[in-house]
Amino acid sequence: MSERSYWQRMSRKRMSRRGILRASARAGVGAAGLALVGCGDDDDDQAVTQVQQQQQQAQQDAQQQAMQQQQQQAMQQQQAEQQAQQQAAQQQAQEQTAQEQAEQQAAQQQAMVSEKKYGGYFVEQSANVYETYDAQRTVASPVLQVLARVQSKILRFSNPDTGELVGDLAEAWETPDATTIVLHLRDGVNWHSDGPGANHPAAAPGRALTSQDIVWNIDRQRNKLLQSGEEAGNFGRSAYWGGVDSLDQGDSSVTLNLVEPDATFIQGFANEFNLINQPELVGGTEDQYTEVDASKVIGTGPNILTRWDPGEGISAVKNPDFWGLPNRPLLDGWVWVQTFQDPNAYRIAFEQKQVDSMTDPDPNTIFAIHDDRIDETFLTFQGVANTVAIFTPSNKAPWNDLRLTRAIDLAINRRQLIQQLHNGLGKVSGPVTWMQEAWAIPQEDLETYPGYRIDKEADIEEARALWDAAGGPDLGQIDWVTSELWASRAAWSATPGIIAEMFNQAFNTDQFNGITKPYLEIIPSWIAKDFDPFFSWIPNIEIPDARADMIGAFTTGAGSNYWDVSDPYIDETLIAAKQELDYETAYQMVREVQDYVMERGQFGRSICYNYIYPYIGYNYNKIEKKSEEEGWNFLAVSLQAYEHWLDLDDPSAADRQAPAPVPL
Amino acid sequence: MQAYIIRRIIGAVFVVFLVGTFSFFAIRVLPGDFATASLGLDAGSASAENIAQRKADLGLDLPIGEQYANWLWDTVRLDLGTSFLTQNSVWYEIGRSLPYSIELGVLIMIVGFTVAIPVGLISAIFQDKALDYSLRGLAILALAAPVFWTAAIASLVVLQWDLFLIDVIGQPHLWESPGKAITWYLIPMFAGGFAGTATTMRLLRSQMLEVLRQDYVRTARSKGLTETAVILRHALRNALLPVLTVMGVTIATIIGSQVILENMFNIPGIGNKVLTSLFARDNPVFQSVVLIIAVFTVLTNLVVDILYGVIDPRIRLS
Numbered sequence: 001m002s003e004r005s006y007w008q009r010m011s012r013k014r015m016s017r018r019g020i021l022r023a024s025a026r027a028g029v030g031a032a033g034l035a036l037v038g039c040g041d042d043d044d045d046q047a048v049t050q051v052q053q054q055q056q057q058a059q060q061d062a063q064q065q066a067m068q069q070q071q072q073q074a075m076q077q078q079q080a081e082q083q084a085q086q087q088a089a090q091q092q093a094q095e096q097t098a099q100e101q102a103e104q105q106a107a108q109q110q111a112m113v114s115e116k117k118y119g120g121y122f123v124e125q126s127a128n129v130y131e132t133y134d135a136q137r138t139v140a141s142p143v144l145q146v147l148a149r150v151q152s153k154i155l156r157f158s159n160p161d162t163g164e165l166v167g168d169l170a171e172a173w174e175t176p177d178a179t180t181i182v183l184h185l186r187d188g189v190n191w192h193s194d195g196p197g198a199n200h201p202a203a204a205p206g207r208a209l210t211s212q213d214i215v216w217n218i219d220r221q222r223n224k225l226l227q228s229g230e231e232a233g234n235f236g237r238s239a240y241w242g243g244v245d246s247l248d249q250g251d252s253s254v255t256l257n258l259v260e261p262d263a264t265f266i267q268g269f270a271n272e273f274n275l276i277n278q279p280e281l282v283g284g285t286e287d288q289y290t291e292v293d294a295s296k297v298i299g300t301g302p303n304i305l306t307r308w309d310p311g312e313g314i315s316a317v318k319n320p321d322f323w324g325l326p327n328r329p330l331l332d333g334w335v336w337v338q339t340f341q342d343p344n345a346y347r348i349a350f351e352q353k354q355v356d357s358m359t360d361p362d363p364n365t366i367f368a369i370h371d372d373r374i375d376e377t378f379l380t381f382q383g384v385a386n387t388v389a390i391f392t393p394s395n396k397a398p399w400n401d402l403r404l405t406r407a408i409d410l411a412i413n414r415r416q417l418i419q420q421l422h423n424g425l426g427k428v429s430g431p432v433t434w435m436q437e438a439w440a441i442p443q444e445d446l447e448t449y450p451g452y453r454i455d456k457e458a459d460i461e462e463a464r465a466l467w468d469a470a471g472g473p474d475l476g477q478i479d480w481v482t483s484e485l486w487a488s489r490a491a492w493s494a495t496p497g498i499i500a501e502m503f504n505q506a507f508n509t510d511q512f513n514g515i516t517k518p519y520l521e522i523i524p525s526w527i528a529k530d531f532d533p534f535f536s537w538i539p540n541i542e543i544p545d546a547r548a549d550m551i552g553a554f555t556t557g558a559g560s561n562y563w564d565v566s567d568p569y570i571d572e573t574l575i576a577a578k579q580e581l582d583y584e585t586a587y588q589m590v591r592e593v594q595d596y597v598m599e600r601g602q603f604g605r606s607i608c609y610n611y612i613y614p615y616i617g618y619n620y621n622k623i624e625k626k627s628e629e630e631g632w633n634f635l636a637v638s639l640q641a642y643e644h645w646l647d648l649d650d651p652s653a654a655d656r657q658a659p660a661p662v663p664l
Numbered sequence: 665m666q667a668y669i670i671r672r673i674i675g676a677v678f679v680v681f682l683v684g685t686f687s688f689f690a691i692r693v694l695p696g697d698f699a700t701a702s703l704g705l706d707a708g709s710a711s712a713e714n715i716a717q718r719k720a721d722l723g724l725d726l727p728i729g730e731q732y733a734n735w736l737w738d739t740v741r742l743d744l745g746t747s748f749l750t751q752n753s754v755w756y757e758i759g760r761s762l763p764y765s766i767e768l769g770v771l772i773m774i775v776g777f778t779v780a781i782p783v784g785l786i787s788a789i790f791q792d793k794a795l796d797y798s799l800r801g802l803a804i805l806a807l808a809a810p811v812f813w814t815a816a817i818a819s820l821v822v823l824q825w826d827l828f829l830i831d832v833i834g835q836p837h838l839w840e841s842p843g844k845a846i847t848w849y850l851i852p853m854f855a856g857g858f859a860g861t862a863t864t865m866r867l868l869r870s871q872m873l874e875v876l877r878q879d880y881v882r883t884a885r886s887k888g889l890t891e892t893a894v895i896l897r898h899a900l901r902n903a904l905l906p907v908l909t910v911m912g913v914t915i916a917t918i919i920g921s922q923v924i925l926e927n928m929f930n931i932p933g934i935g936n937k938v939l940t941s942l943f944a945r946d947n948p949v950f951q952s953v954v955l956i957i958a959v960f961t962v963l964t965n966l967v968v969d970i971l972y973g974v975i976d977p978r979i980r981l982s
Contacts, residue, residue: 233713311750345930351823353834518696
């Protein structure tokens with residue numbers, strides 16, 4: 001089965017993925033590394049001087065060798081000229097032949113390339129509900145699934161799983177010191193000159209992107225201010241942009257002065273949510289920001305939005321003036337059809353090739369379709385927005401007794417939950433999830449940690465001892481909440497009972513009672529740090545670098561520290577890790593904190609596992625720059641926008657029934 | 665008669681008011697709201713401020729009493745509001761959905777009655793014969809098999825042998841692309857039709873058996889009329905009267921009762937709209953669609969009641 005090979009490959013590639021990240025980290029922060037050495041203490045300065053002396057000596061040696069070689073070459077030249085004249089005629093003939101051969105090879109290569117008939121309209125299902133067209137004023141990923149194909153970011157991931165970065169609106173970037181990032185903007189980037197957005201009276205179509213645009217977008221989010229001067233509380237990335245202390249604007253550059261050194265900040269530029277709006281259009285329509293339609297969207301991205309009717313349909317076409325890589329985007333357009341409420345309709349749409357891909361929470365449906373159409377479909381696995389955790393309120397009694405919190409953490413039967421709820425499609429995760437593989441505790445190590453051991457009996461024994469010692473049996477009935485959104489899915493509807501039974505069995509009691517509550521109740525109480533224990537997803541992980549998440553969850557006073565963890569060791573180590581540019585050193589620091597946290601029951605933030613879900617597509621779907629991995633663990637919309645195309649000559653494309661997008 | 669009609673109209677208005685009020689509170693009693701539902705899996709990333717802002721934008725932060733008063737006043741003025749989901753007016757949404765439900769409903773009825781009437785007739789004529797037992801067995805099967813099961817099996821058969829296109833994305837109307845529309849409606853109309861067949865067929869059979877024993881049928885036979893003439897001209901016409909009553913009730917409910925089939929085949933009708941708006945907590949659409957279904961049902965029943973009153977004075981007097 002494909003999933004078996006997937007997991008084997010995942011296991012094999014762990015180290016290579018980490019290696020890639022290390023390499024990209026070095027490339028990305030090389031300049032910063034040198035700058036930091038220059039700004040360091042005396043020992044560092046001596047080291048730099050020694051390096052410089054060695055470089056000067058090496059240059060002198062090289063010059064002497066070059067002079068000697070020149071003299072020898074002059075003597076040999078006379079002899080060579082005579083021979084050369086004799087051979088000239090022969091060489092000329094050979095060169096002509098070689099040139100012809102080269103031209104033939106080039107023509108063949110060109111023919112091979114041109115055989116790829118890039119293009120096609122990709123049709124897929126999309127969400128029904130869009131709360132706004134302004135990606136900066138939302139946390140909802142459906143919005144960016146549309147906008148990331150239309151708008152650009154400062155940087156983008158060339159591999160979202162490993163964190164490899166390439167320029168997007170910024171052609172290059174540098175970090176002259178630990179708190180300064182200079183973005184060099186790309187020339188020749190223009191806002192869309194056609195389409196509904198370009199025709200909006202408030203828009204400035206076809207105008208060149210300026211450094212002022214970038215400054216406006218950053219200022220807007222870090223200050224949480226609308227054009228009207230009114231403060232808005234719904235800027236989803238304001239905490240990230242709040243890390244910018246000040247901005248310096250050049251003609252084609254923008255300098256960000258950070259509040260403090262942050263080695264994770266650059267990856268945030270490529271976060272799929274950090275899209276750049278046109279100030280004129282978004283600023284001019286701020287009072288209608290919930291009224292979603294294509295006329296309020298303009299971008300600099302590879303596609304132009306031609307239709308956005310929530311609940312009905314969405315489409316985009318290729319931006320003919322796109323400044324990006326040659327031939328990009330490879331697709332002629334996208335069509336998003338409204339969400340199917342019923343799997344039967346979705347299955348019909350896929351099997352009759354009315355949509356080009358399909359995914360479903362119930363993997364058995366996907367497996368059945370794949371088995372039935374094995375010759376014309378591929379099966380892959382994705383894992384976006386799928387971290388599952390148990391949250392215990394360790395900030396208040398009785399759970400502030402860490403023995404209880406640790407007992408809960410030990411009693412969670414993570415592997416059993418993966419089997420019961422996800423047909424075995426998942427892997428256990430520690431405080432850093434396996435999705436952020438370069439920073440996670442490797443699976444083979446994790447199996448030795450209490451709470452994660454294969455031999456669950458040992459965990460249960462330890463958990464029961466802690467539970468009894470901390471007076472767990474005297475706590476009376478304990479209602480354990482599952483979010484209704486989770487339990488509303490047929491395959492997961494039994495979850496409240498499963499969770500309660502898991503703890504009842506572990507502690508040999510009947511105290512635990514599974515209940516459901518809506519997110520609307522759970523989230524505010526969680527944020528107010530006055531929540532009941534619950535089981536649910538953890539918010540999206542948006543970048544591969546795990547340091548930001550760890551700092552957010554475990555350092556004193558951090559935004560996502562709902563457990564009021566305040567531990568000087570964690571604070572010092574994680575802040576140092578955040579500022580550390582050497583990957584191995586930083587990894588070690590994060591790893592030590594993970595160990596420390598796990599010894600304390602994860603302080604109530606018990607990450608359980610990350611599940612994956614199957615995704616099926618027809619073989620005519622092609623990705624030009626394919627990942628070594630199957631699927632993506634992180635949102636990869638902008639990458640798809642660049643690299644995806646349809647090979648309509650592929651046999652699997654026969655009888656395809658694809659609706660075309662609304663034209664420009 | 666006039667007093668009777670006025671009484672019925674007042675009753676109908678009261679029923680519509682009650683249904684509307686019920687739908688208004690029902691969707692609010694359910695956990696969650698559009699502000700949270702629109703965030704989906706990302707709700708965990710939302711700050712309380714974010715959700716509060718969203719609720720304020722939608723008017724969901726107002727006290728429930730104020731929301732109800734606003735809704736009542738707007739409804740009386742026939743202002744059904746704007747869909748949270750699509751930003752279109754609710755009237756536009758209903759206007760867009762209603763034709764699909766009518767198309768499917770009419771097709772289901774055509775299938776249902778086209779099958780039920782001959783089958784009921786044949787079953788009565790061949791009472792207690794093998795054919796009768798077979799047809800009654802099929803009727804019980806059609807009654808017992810859930811409509812979604814029949815539709816799902818039929819879908820799998822079509823997909824397995826690639827029989828025809830079920831255009832779940834194109835969603836063509838019958839008048840736009842009759843061929844594509846018919847193949848799209850084919851499974852739901854037969855699945856829905858067969859499910860309705862059983863009741864009508866059994867009702868017609870029992871009515872036929874009763875009528876066939878009447879004196880006037882015996883008289884017709886004794887006059888030397890052919891059996892076909894006796895059955896079609898004398899028996900069937902009388903046996904159909906209660907069946908027509910059932911048809912009337914079916915027409916009244918068919919618009920809003922195809923929730924399952926509309927969803928299974930992505931037909932954007934009224935039933936689909938009920939479910940979509942319920943899942944998304946799109947209050948204006950949910951309330952209005954339920955109200956429209958109620959109005960339609962009540963109006964149909966009102967017309968039937970008045971007609972009964974016209975036909976039978978005893979009903980009017982009682």
